[in-house]
Amino acid sequence: MGRKFVVGGNWKMNGQSNQINEIVNNLKNGSLDRSAEVVIGVPAIYLAQVRSNLPKSIGVAAQNCWKADKGAFTGEISAPMIKDVGAEWVILGHSERRTIFGESDSLVAEKVANALQHNLKVIACIGETLEERESGKTEEVVFRQTKALVPAIGDKWKNVVLAYEPVWAIGTGKTASPQQAQDVHASLRKWLAENVSAEVAQSVRIQYGGSVTAANAKELAACEDIDGFLVGGASLKPEFVNIINARQ
Numbered sequence: 001m002g003r004k005f006v007v008g009g010n011w012k013m014n015g016q017s018n019q020i021n022e023i024v025n026n027l028k029n030g031s032l033d034r035s036a037e038v039v040i041g042v043p044a045i046y047l048a049q050v051r052s053n054l055p056k057s058i059g060v061a062a063q064n065c066w067k068a069d070k071g072a073f074t075g076e077i078s079a080p081m082i083k084d085v086g087a088e089w090v091i092l093g094h095s096e097r098r099t100i101f102g103e104s105d106s107l108v109a110e111k112v113a114n115a116l117q118h119n120l121k122v123i124a125c126i127g128e129t130l131e132e133r134e135s136g137k138t139e140e141v142v143f144r145q146t147k148a149l150v151p152a153i154g155d156k157w158k159n160v161v162l163a164y165e166p167v168w169a170i171g172t173g174k175t176a177s178p179q180q181a182q183d184v185h186a187s188l189r190k191w192l193a194e195n196v197s198a199e200v201a202q203s204v205r206i207q208y209g210g211s212v213t214a215a216n217a218k219e220l221a222a223c224e225d226i227d228g229f230l231v232g233g234a235s236l237k238p239e240f241v242n243i244i245n246a247r248q
């Protein structure tokens, strides 16, 4: 069976009530490809509002959560809190979390393990920097980041989507070419076949993220191993609907 196309919109730290209502209305009124799964990554403070305003057919994700369920962790939110407001997903390991907030592979793995234990679905992000790509280390980096996730995921791969986001393509307008993205996705699948299982390699969905727009989405979506997108900037704009419909 084919992998279901999955498009995530990661609003990052953008949007206040007016803009959020506009984006939500665009999604509610837009004609969306029914064969695509859609997940919106919302700032924590707006999770409940967005969840109650969107139809259940559209998933809602937190953009981060801590590895413990409760306690003295000022400023953090927990997996049970995300569940409590009705959101189903969490984005973990985004490169902005890794670089700006110093999240290591092992911390990301602990967060992934805890989120999955609470039956949240996880978009787990990986990707190399420009320096790493230019020194020929792309595979080494994404394999290392994925390897750290393997014990954390255990037998819960069905609840995980991997997002390959080359850091040099995020918010820069410099998209990976379809061939560059496809090559990394195919290598990841091969690595998963060798290090996890053929079944996981074949079934796990791998999104591409990094300057995806309505203008480049169709060509990227046509690649064999690209199963969707994690979209930042363009997910705040009406063109997000066209990105969701990229396979149509």
Ligand SMILES: O=C[C@H](O)COP(=O)(O)O
Pocket: 010, 094, 165, 169, 170, 171, 172, 173, 209, 210, 211, 212, 230, 231, 232, 233, 234
């Ligand atoms: O999570 C989304 C990615 O960081 C991509 O962001 P972008 O589409 O603004 O480049």
